[in-house]
Amino acid sequence: MDCIFFASIIGDTAKQFGVDWPHFISQVISFGIVAFLLHRFAYKPVLKVLEERRQRIAEGLANAERIKAELAKTEAARQEALNQANAQANRLIEEARAAAERFREQKNQETIAQVNQLIAKAKEANEAELARMKSELRREMVRLVAETTAKVTGKILTVEDHRRLAEETNRELAA
Amino acid sequence: MSLMKSIVAGWLLLAAAGALQGADAGHAAVAPVSGQSEHAEHHALTPDAVEVGNFLGLRITNSMIVTWCVAAVMIVFAQMATRKMREVPEGAQNFWEWLVESLHEFLEGIIGSELVKKTFWFFASIFIFILFCNWLSLIPGVGTIGWGVPTDTGVQVQQPLLRGANADLNMTLAMAMVFFVCWTIWALQVNGPGGFILHLFGPKGETTGALKLLMILVFIAVGVLEVVSILFRPVSLSFRLYGNIFAGENMLEAMASLIQEPAWLKYAAGVVIPIPFYFLEVLVGIVQALVFMLLTSVFTLLICTHEEGHEEGHH
Numbered sequence: 001m002d003c004i005f006f007a008s009i010i011g012d013t014a015k016q017f018g019v020d021w022p023h024f025i026s027q028v029i030s031f032g033i034v035a036f037l038l039h040r041f042a043y044k045p046v047l048k049v050l051e052e053r054r055q056r057i058a059e060g061l062a063n064a065e066r067i068k069a070e071l072a073k074t075e076a077a078r079q080e081a082l083n084q085a086n087a088q089a090n091r092l093i094e095e096a097r098a099a100a101e102r103f104r105e106q107k108n109q110e111t112i113a114q115v116n117q118l119i120a121k122a123k124e125a126n127e128a129e130l131a132r133m134k135s136e137l138r139r140e141m142v143r144l145v146a147e148t149t150a151k152v153t154g155k156i157l158t159v160e161d162h163r164r165l166a167e168e169t170n171r172e173l174a175a
Numbered sequence: 176m177s178l179m180k181s182i183v184a185g186w187l188l189l190a191a192a193g194a195l196q197g198a199d200a201g202h203a204a205v206a207p208v209s210g211q212s213e214h215a216e217h218h219a220l221t222p223d224a225v226e227v228g229n230f231l232g233l234r235i236t237n238s239m240i241v242t243w244c245v246a247a248v249m250i251v252f253a254q255m256a257t258r259k260m261r262e263v264p265e266g267a268q269n270f271w272e273w274l275v276e277s278l279h280e281f282l283e284g285i286i287g288s289e290l291v292k293k294t295f296w297f298f299a300s301i302f303i304f305i306l307f308c309n310w311l312s313l314i315p316g317v318g319t320i321g322w323g324v325p326t327d328t329g330v331q332v333q334q335p336l337l338r339g340a341n342a343d344l345n346m347t348l349a350m351a352m353v354f355f356v357c358w359t360i361w362a363l364q365v366n367g368p369g370g371f372i373l374h375l376f377g378p379k380g381e382t383t384g385a386l387k388l389l390m391i392l393v394f395i396a397v398g399v400l401e402v403v404s405i406l407f408r409p410v411s412l413s414f415r416l417y418g419n420i421f422a423g424e425n426m427l428e429a430m431a432s433l434i435q436e437p438a439w440l441k442y443a444a445g446v447v448i449p450i451p452f453y454f455l456e457v458l459v460g461i462v463q464a465l466v467f468m469l470l471t472s473v474f475t476l477l478i479c480t481h482e483e484g485h486e487e488g489h490h
Contacts, residue, residue: 016222016223017222017223017344017417018221018222018223018224018236018343018344018345019223019344019345019348020345022233022234023224023234023236023239023343023345024345024348024349024352026233026239026345027239027242027343027345027346027348027349027350028349028352028353030239030242030243030246030349031242031300031304031346031349031350031353032353033246034246034249034250034300034304035296035297035300035301035304035353037250037253038249038250038253038296038299038300038303039296039300041250041253041254041257042253042254042256042257042271042275043275043295043296043299045257045260046257046260046271046272046275046276047275047279047295049260049272050272050275050276050279
């Protein structure tokens with residue numbers, strides 16, 4: 001009885017709102033076709049493209065991270081190499097400076113030695129010249145003394161006189 | 176931003192044009208229908224869709240025409256948007272991608288990534304189809320072009336050529352029943368027949384002894400109520416959508432014909448008064464599409480979600 005009552009209510013309501021099987025089934029089919037076509041031709045390609053794009057973005061980000069890490073690694077290696085180069089350069093500079101210092105010192109010593117040698121040579125030359133000049137002077141003095149003596153005394157000096165005068169002059173000069 | 180401006184401008188134009196069509200509601204065109212002059216004073220939309228033709232024995236109603244038009248527009252647009260997919264989307268593809276991606280993310284947030292893979296086609300179609308139906312039904316001409324009878328104040332349309340697709344209970348009930356069938360299939364796929372029954376009638380919580388026996392009886396009774404609730408879901412879903420859209424169309428028509436005298440004020444009022452209500456109907460259109468999709472997705476989530484106790488039992 002209740003079932004008949006409910007069925008009657010449902011039937012009346014359906015009739016009032018124009019619900020009937022042909023139209024209901026028609027609308028079900030219409031919606032089904034729309035949903036199927038959208039699913040097949042609109043959602044699938046778009047979701048596939050979105051998924052591919054998402055994967056590409058993820059790959060791109062991963063690549064960017066990897067490149068960043070590699071860049072950091074390269075930067076560290078570069079910095080390390082730079083530090084080593086700096087250290088080596090500093091060491092080389094220090095060594096060059098030390099070598100230059102040694103070279104300068106050596107050259108100084110050599111120069112000093114050469115100068116001393118030159119001075120010694122100059123001294124020797126001076127002494128030789130002095131000796132030569134003294135000898136010439138002595139000879140000249142002997143000649144002058146002999147000549148003066150000859151002129152003053154008015155006699156011709158003998159070899160013996162010359163020898164004696166020369167000895168006396170030499171003795172005087174040496175004193 | 177420019178897209179949003181375009182949409183707002185478009186809907187402003189639509190609202191204004193709709194107001195104009197409302198003003199002309201009594202004068203729309205048309206061939207009088209014999210034998211219907213006794214209904215000439217009846218302004219409101221009829222609860223059922225009106226038959227406007229016959230094709231191979233199937234009576235074609237005005238709401239079916241709108242349904243097919245919307246379906247055709249959607250399919251053509253989707254086909255256009257996805258025909259030549261490009262790496263860098265533009266135009267229709269950009270809009271369609273935005274729509275599909277937004278819906279996918281939204282649904283994924285509600286029902287989870289696994290369930291959304293299986294059910295996205297249905298919820299997205301429901302939302303887009305209802306939204307298109309609701310908004311396209313606001314275009315001037317829907318409900319005002321058709322067959323009518325001459326009256327003192329103009330021609331009164333009795334058989335409109337077009338009617339909002341969701342202002343027909345057949346359409347909303349069809350979607351609700353399709354959901355009901357899909358829901359049952361998904362529930363059985365996820366839970367299995369035994370799990371499905373257990374999900375409905377099985378006791379929840381950890382109890383032992385006599386209390387467990389009592390809980391079993393209580394949950395069997397709760398399960399019966401749950402079954403009744405589930406059986407009534409198609410009714411509530413279909414009547415909610417139908418009621419909102421049907422009431423909205425009636426309200427627009429009532430607002431357009433609110434003032435009948437004098438004649439000059441009738442036209443001015445017919446233009447101005449419905450404008451805010453057109454904006455309201457634009458809002459109602461999207462809200463109802465959202466509500467239908469949300470409710471169906473939450474119903475699906477509820478039946479496809481395992482409780483911890485049950486999950487242990489399944490494993």
